[in-house]
Amino acid sequence: MGIQEQYRSEAAELLSSGEVKLVIGFGAGSTADRRRPLFARTPEESEKLVLDQNCIANLTTYLVAGGLLTDGKKVAVFLKPDGIRSLNILIAESQVKAEQVVIFGFAIENNEVTPLEGRSISDFAKLGEKLRTATPPPSVQEEAERLEAMGSSGRFEYWKEQFSKCIKCYACRQACPMCYCRRCIVDVNQPQWVSTSSHTLGNFEWNLVRAFHLAGRCAACGACDRACPVNIPLRLINYRMGKEVKEAFDYFAGESSDQNPVLASFRQDDPETFIL
Amino acid sequence: MAKIGVFVCHCGENIASNVDTANLVRKVSEHPGVEVCAEYKYFCSDPGQETVKRAIRENGLTGVVVAACSPRMHETTFRKACAEAGLNPYMLEMANIREHCSWVHSDKEKATEKAIEITRSLVEKVKRNNNLKPISVPVTRRALVIGGGIAGIQAALDIAGAGREVILVEREPSIGGHMSQLSETFPTLDCSQCILTPRMVEAIQHPNIKVLTYSEVEEVDGYIGNFKAKIRKKSRYVDIDKCTGCGDCIQKCPVKKVPSEFECGLGNRTAIYTPFAQAVPNVPVIDTTRCTYFKNGKCKICQKTCQIENCIDFGMQDTFEEYEVGAIVVATGFQIQDTTLYGEYGYGRYKDVITGLSFERLASASGPTSGVIKRPSDGKEPETIVFIQCAGSRDPSKGVRYCSKICCMYTAKHAMLYAHKNHDGRSRIFYMDIRAAGKGYDEFTRRAIEEDGAEYLRGRVSKLYEENGKLIVRGVDSLLGKPVEIAADMVVLATAIVPQPDAREFAKRIGIGYDEYGFYNEAHMKLRPVETATAGIYLCGACQSPKDIPDSVAQASAAAAKVLGLFSREQLEREPVVASVSDATCAGCFGCVMACPYNAIDVRDINDRNGNLIKQVADVNPGLCQGCGTCVTFCRSNSIDLAGFTENQIFAEIMAL
Numbered sequence: 058m059g060i061q062e063q064y065r066s067e068a069a070e071l072l073s074s075g076e077v078k079l080v081i082g083f084g085a086g087s088t089a090d091r092r093r094p095l096f097a098r099t100p101e102e103s104e105k106l107v108l109d110q111n112c113i114a115n116l117t118t119y120l121v122a123g124g125l126l127t128d129g130k131k132v133a134v135f136l137k138p139d140g141i142r143s144l145n146i147l148i149a150e151s152q153v154k155a156e157q158v159v160i161f162g163f164a165i166e167n168n169e170v171t172p173l174e175g176r177s178i179s180d181f182a183k184l185g186e187k188l189r190t191a192t193p194p195p196s197v198q199e200e201a202e203r204l205e206a207m208g209s210s211g212r213f214e215y216w217k218e219q220f221s222k223c224i225k226c227y228a229c230r231q232a233c234p235m236c237y238c239r240r241c242i243v244d245v246n247q248p249q250w251v252s253t254s255s256h257t258l259g260n261f262e263w264n265l266v267r268a269f270h271l272a273g274r275c276a277a278c279g280a281c282d283r284a285c286p287v288n289i290p291l292r293l294i295n296y297r298m299g300k301e302v303k304e305a306f307d308y309f310a311g312e313s314s315d316q317n318p319v320l321a322s323f324r325q326d327d328p329e330t331f332i333l
Numbered sequence: 334m335a336k337i338g339v340f341v342c343h344c345g346e347n348i349a350s351n352v353d354t355a356n357l358v359r360k361v362s363e364h365p366g367v368e369v370c371a372e373y374k375y376f377c378s379d380p381g382q383e384t385v386k387r388a389i390r391e392n393g394l395t396g397v398v399v400a401a402c403s404p405r406m407h408e409t410t411f412r413k414a415c416a417e418a419g420l421n422p423y424m425l426e427m428a429n430i431r432e433h434c435s436w437v438h439s440d441k442e443k444a445t446e447k448a449i450e451i452t453r454s455l456v457e458k459v460k461r462n463n464n465l466k467p468i469s470v471p472v473t474r475r476a477l478v479i480g481g482g483i484a485g486i487q488a489a490l491d492i493a494g495a496g497r498e499v500i501l502v503e504r505e506p507s508i509g510g511h512m513s514q515l516s517e518t519f520p521t522l523d524c525s526q527c528i529l530t531p532r533m534v535e536a537i538q539h540p541n542i543k544v545l546t547y548s549e550v551e552e553v554d555g556y557i558g559n560f561k562a563k564i565r566k567k568s569r570y571v572d573i574d575k576c577t578g579c580g581d582c583i584q585k586c587p588v589k590k591v592p593s594e595f596e597c598g599l600g601n602r603t604a605i606y607t608p609f610a611q612a613v614p615n616v617p618v619i620d621t622t623r624c625t626y627f628k629n630g631k632c633k634i635c636q637k638t639c640q641i642e643n644c645i646d647f648g649m650q651d652t653f654e655e656y657e658v659g660a661i662v663v664a665t666g667f668q669i670q671d672t673t674l675y676g677e678y679g680y681g682r683y684k685d686v687i688t689g690l691s692f693e694r695l696a697s698a699s700g701p702t703s704g705v706i707k708r709p710s711d712g713k714e715p716e717t718i719v720f721i722q723c724a725g726s727r728d729p730s731k732g733v734r735y736c737s738k739i740c741c742m743y744t745a746k747h748a749m750l751y752a753h754k755n756h757d758g759r760s761r762i763f764y765m766d767i768r769a770a771g772k773g774y775d776e777f778t779r780r781a782i783e784e785d786g787a788e789y790l791r792g793r794v795s796k797l798y799e800e801n802g803k804l805i806v807r808g809v810d811s812l813l814g815k816p817v818e819i820a821a822d823m824v825v826l827a828t829a830i831v832p833q834p835d836a837r838e839f840a841k842r843i844g845i846g847y848d849e850y851g852f853y854n855e856a857h858m859k860l861r862p863v864e865t866a867t868a869g870i871y872l873c874g875a876c877q878s879p880k881d882i883p884d885s886v887a888q889a890s891a892a893a894a895k896v897l898g899l900f901s902r903e904q905l906e907r908e909p910v911v912a913s914v915s916d917a918t919c920a921g922c923f924g925c926v927m928a929c930p931y932n933a934i935d936v937r938d939i940n941d942r943n944g945n946l947i948k949q950v951a952d953v954n955p956g957l958c959q960g961c962g963t964c965v966t967f968c969r970s971n972s973i974d975l976a977g978f979t980e981n982q983i984f985a986e987i988m989a990l
């Protein structure tokens with residue numbers, strides 16, 4: 058039995074026994090190589106679950122949808138390692154209770170889907186360590202190095218050009234599992250901290266706020282990057298913030314579910330190079 | 334409609350010389366909402382304040398901006414004036430055009446422009462201020478004193494003497510600090526132990542003082558009037574209530590060759606020990622790193638010797654105690670710098686190159702040589718001693734930049750003590766300057782030179798080496814401009830006074846500030862020298878800066894006076910500048926709960942009518958909140974607002990610039 062069939066039947070069992078109220082997985086998409094999220098509430102619906110190398114979205118986004126977990130019932134979700142990393146962050150930030158999530162873990166390597174052992178987040182403790190030491194995708198690293206080489210004014214020009222494309226659609230925010238706030242700061246209009254119009258200043262404001270709000274919280278799943286309709290390379294911003302946090306605080310977001318959020322916590326040996 | 338009064342202060346010439354106040358008044362008068370705008374030489378003076386009050390009454394002002402100095406300076410003054418004129422005191426804002434403007438700029442025209450902007454921005458803020466009421470909180474009238482050196486002991490005695498309870502925490506097995514190691518003390522040459530021991534005993538016997546030795550402060554929570562301190566009592570392995578201090582265990586302990594910290598390694602102690610004979614409390618501790626039982630699981634001779642049942646308990650564990658206190662006095666003292674970093678002085682390489690503190694032990698009647706000055710290497714009495722002052726101090730390249738303040742005095746003292754004990758001995762002192770400011774101090778150093786033959790040589794030592802049992806000291810006499818070479822039997826280094834090695838870490842733990850070296854910062858160097866910037870935490874002794882005993886004691890009594898002032902009231906009025914959370918938008922990430930340095934935020938459930946949980950939100954306890962704003966800056970969803978500094982106020986302030 059292939060992994061797709063195995064997960065389908067397990068999902069059907071979980072649903073028929075009432076162990077979980079919902080299975081969030083992937084279903085067929087609008088084209089042959091696209092997958093869209095599938096929400097199975099009955100064993101029959103779980104028959105439509107698909108699992109192949111095109112299942113790249115990070116489904117934890119749907120766990121934090123308003124009120125899904127407040128009834129205390131369990132939900133099963135299909136997750137790649139980056140999804141597991143974001144689940145760790147969501148647990149650490151009290152958005153999800155560990156015991157409410159059943160994980161169908163899988164990895165995609167060289168277009169092959171392999172299952173990951175374990176069903177509950179505590180089974181994945183080792184994975185965090187592995188991810189921490191893993192090298193980021195060479196493409197991202199190369200791009201990041203190219204940016205680094207530009208110097209600060211070169212980078213500023215680069216981002217000015219990139220941000221000028223932003224249409225403030227907030228697709229990046231909607232796709233991101235960490236953007237779970239019920240009201241985002243950009244929607245605050247009393248006072249209007251972030252200007253809503255799509256001029257350079259407003260675009261800079263929004264994108265910088267997004268970058269800072271994700272510092273030490275981004276799981277590098279690439280959802281924002283894929284969502285952006287105008288192809289702003291958001292992955293590079295996330296990568297840079299992740300690097301800063303790692304260098305300054307030796308912190309790797311989503312390494313475990315009992316991490317203290319880095320910007321909310323305080324350690325006696327934190328660097329304070331900016332305090333005179 | 335807002336009716337704002339703006340009062341532009343000249344601060345004598347402080348502001349007026351660099352800001353065109355007439356122009357400022359003209360421009361600000363035109364700003365919407367400004368009802369009156371006036372200037373005056375000193376608004377903080379009586380007539381100045383009267384002008385403000387009159388303007389409030391006559392014009393029915395709804396808000397006041399005083400464009401003057403920092404709010405830290407006079408906010409309280411003008412709040413009071415507003416209140417006296419019937420305006421809510423929180424309808425006042427200070428526009429700081431002194432520290433933020435006139436003092437830091439030299440171009441008058443530009444400074445004026447900036448002053449106008451600052452003032453306008455505060456006008457916009459004050460338009461959005463709300464009437465606030467101060468919060469009343471109870472004061473726990475018990476003090477925590479950290480550090481049982483002379484400073485801590487003095488502060489504890491003064492507070493206890495005024496009838497308030499004190500918890501005195503000392504991390505060593507005995508109180509006393511460095512003073513207990515000193516032989517005789519400048520400028521009077523009275524024996525240190527003789528004047529210190531009675532104080533130590535008084536402290537431990539005082540009904541209002543609870544002395545916790547061999548204990549450390551693990552955690553401090555809370556705020557002025559209401560701190561909670563968690564204290565770790567390290568296990569001594571000897572029951573402090575049962576032990577009579579007979580010392581039989583010490584006599585019998587087979588581990589006899591442990592270099593004594595108290596004797597600076599010049600003498601030995603046992604594994605079960607009291608640091609010195611007059612220790613208070615006179616109850617030994619077991620050094621588990623040395624004890625045979627802890628190392629090999631065999632021995633327990635001390636326990637067998639001890640006459641009292643279960644007094645020595647090898648299974649003893651650290652215990653924790655929590656105390657509620659209203660004020661904290663930090664008196665954690667100093668250390669001497671490690672002088673091995675000065676290779677040229679040969680410290681650590683030559684046994685007879687010692688620190689001033691070691692010299693104190695040699696000169697001390699209760700010390701390892703019973704007060705006879707002897708060379709550590711061969712026990713001979715030295716005929717010539719070279720003293721090197723500023724061995725680490727005033728040396729930005731290798732040591733510390735500051736002057737350690739006490740070394741000139743104790744070196745003169747050492748030369749005198751040596752002369753008194755060894756009439757033929759010669760003291761040669763290398764110095765940079767002799768700093769002897771203080772009552773009786775210059776007289777003291779003169780006496781060392783004129784009566785006790787101390788020979789001062791102005792200059793620095795460049796090299797020191799051993800030859801035929803002598804220490805050859807080479808340097809330059811900078812007054813004669815000639816090189817000098819002295820064959821000495823002993824060299825005493827006046828090492829720099831530095832903060833405790835853990836001073837920074839400890840400061841972070843209890844929430845006070847420190848300077849670039851690690852000495853604790855006072856709230857204001859001149860006007861608030863014994864307070865820290867954290868309300869309710871005070872400083873005394875050498876933890877703040879190098880100090881001698883008279884200064885440490887004076888500061889300790891000053892800190893005690895501050896504590897007693899605080900304890901004179903049952904209630905404390907607190908600023909109503911507190912945070913509050915919007916239930917509707919809080920995302921329940923609880924980052925703020927963790928970020929709040931005062932643990933003022935809790936988690937609160939929001940349930941529907943049937944008791945089903947809808948969501949959890951953050952909830953600020955206004956009694957604990959100090960209005961620091963950390964949570965506000967942390968909250969990503971912008972769900973927290975701070976009274977007195979609301980988002981709307983800050984935004985208006987910024988937009989007015």
Ligand SMILES: Cc1cc2nc3c(=O)[nH]c(=O)nc-3n(C[C@H](O)[C@H](O)[C@H](O)COP(=O)(O)OP(=O)(O)OC[C@H]3O[C@@H](n4cnc5c(N)ncnc54)[C@H](O)[C@@H]3O)c2cc1C
Nearest residue numbers: 480482483484504510511518519665666667874875881882
């Ligand atoms: C060689 C030498 C000679 C001197 N001679 C003289 C002299 O002749 N006359 C004179 O006036 N002054 C003299 N002094 C200065 C004098 O020693 C100091 O002024 C005095 O000791 C300062 O007292 P203190 O209580 O501030 O600090 P300390 O004496 O250092 O006491 C601090 C105490 O706090 C304790 N402590 C530290 N950290 C903690 C913590 N985290 N928790 C709990 N407890 C803690 C320490 O164990 C110590 O017991 C001399 C100093 C030296 C080095």
Ligand code: SF4
Nearest residue numbers: 223224226227229285
């Ligand atoms: S998805 Fe792209 S265009 Fe849309 S808000 Fe984000 S960065 Fe801007």
Ligand code: SF4
Nearest residue numbers: 586624625632633635
């Ligand atoms: S048990 Fe330890 S402290 Fe006691 S006598 Fe033996 S070595 Fe000394």
Ligand code: SF4
Nearest residue numbers: 919920922923925968
């Ligand atoms: S930081 Fe903001 S969103 Fe998070 S719990 Fe606190 S108030 Fe709520």
Ligand code: SF4
Nearest residue numbers: 929958959961962964
């Ligand atoms: S302002 Fe916020 S962080 Fe600061 S003490 Fe109050 S609740 Fe805590």
